Amino acid sequence: MNTWRLPGKGAMHPTAFPQPGLEEPGLQECVPAFACLSKQFCLTALMRYGQLLALLLVFFCAPGPAVVDADTELDFPEIFKGRCLNNASGCPCYKSPGEPEISRKYYHAEALRREGSSKTVAGKEFVPVVRNSVITTPGQSCYIARDSLIPMKYSPVLKSKIQLLDHTPLRLDQLVELSGEINADTLKGFKRVEIRRVWPTFYHLAMEEFHPGPRVDVRNPAGKKIGEASGDFLEQVRWEGSGVALDGKKYHYAGRPGQYNTYDLRWGHGAGYNYQVFPYRTIAVNFSGLCRHLRAQIPGCSKKSLIGLMVFIPEVAEKRIKMPGGAEHDGYFCITDTGSPYYIREERIDMFVGTHGGGNPYLPTARQGNHFMDGGIKNLVPSDWKIWKTDTKRVWCDQAAAESGQCVHDFRNTAPEKALTLQAVFRPDGQPLRCKKNPR
Structure with a gap:
């Protein structure tokens, strides 16, 4: 759950995750029946059989949009929330682990991502980190003690078809x-x-593609079952106000824990x-x-x-x-x-x-x-x-x-x-x- 967001929005109120294994929208492999055709075959066809046949072969030989194998380390980095309680002046991020020289200060709840392997000094683990928010520059890598970093979990998905x-x-x-x-x-x-x-x-809108998990019954204020969705997704609907489930149903938080309504507006209620x-x-x-x-x-x-x-x-x-x-x-x-x-x-x-x-x-x-x-x-x-x-x-x-x-x-x-x-x-x-x- 994105605890930085605001709960109970009037219509909508971090983000919903596609189930593991689902392809991104529009991603498909090259047509299997023509997968064995070589580029040389296509070129020969172009010379021998004319433009029409060549165009057909090029259409079928050309691969569809590539299924991207995400680089786990780059696309799905380990992300932390820095811990620095009751300290308005910030806490030290060290130039080197176990050394007194400070590279910069960080503040509580600052979004940080791992930038390399940890180092252990005197039995204490230090993690190299940079800033993770897109509205700031990452800055130089510096080291923070592992016990001052709160892991922030998310599902390894970058896009949703709903987008x-x-x-x-x-x-x-x-x-x-x-x-x-x-x-x-x-x-x-x-x-x-x-x-x-x-x-x-x-x-x-919350999106269930971004929040997979065990499915639970979705109930309206009268207690009637109106669908099924992951519990994590429904928690996001509570925070965002509205969301779209994997089956296309749109749910709106009804204002009380565990209570939702369906709706058919394009986006949501105000x-x-x-x-x-x-x-x-x-x-x-x-x-x-x-x-x-x-x-x-x-x-x-x-x-x-x-x-x-x-x-x-x-x-x-x-x-x-x-x-x-x-x-x-x-x-x-x-x-x-x-x-x-x-x-x-x-x-x-x-x-x-x-x-x-x-x-x-x-x-x-x-x-x-x-x-x-x-x-x-x-x-x-x-x-x-x-x-x-x-x-x-x-x-x-x-x-x-x-x-x-x-x-x-x-x-x-x-x-x-x-x-x-x-x-x-x-x-x-x-x-x-x-x-x-x-x-x-």
């Missing part, structure tokens, strides 16, 4: 109901009100009021926190009056991030989802990326990324909180103390470069611009 779904962001004219042409240029004339700075993470979520357009927010900043513009602001609001993030538009489908992201989003208030606080947002990577630093780098990350949007990671009381209990700064600079050990002061600007969009008549509940 081949079309993730093209919905167009603006699909998202909102306005007269006339609707695009980023026409919306420039709409009023934007800055809400506040926010720090992003990403979330996605935080109520019949709203849905869509990749690269939906963000999850803390509704009450944002209302504190919008009461002047939205009298009686509440979740009911705020959900569906279109917002603009200028940093996304400025980066001109290339999206699935080829277009650049225009910076507009719909706030139609929410998450656990412990994690999704006033200054936090969670951006839905469909079935693409959620930025989990404890997975192989090939499974971490998404188009926002590729375009330069950096997500928060657990080590942005510098003080942890236990392996899983981080220490948050009080919001006022963090904003005044009196408390500096959490993300608001350790990762200011990751902050984004959230702006509410209003129609010419002064009413909030709202996203459709069921865009087509």
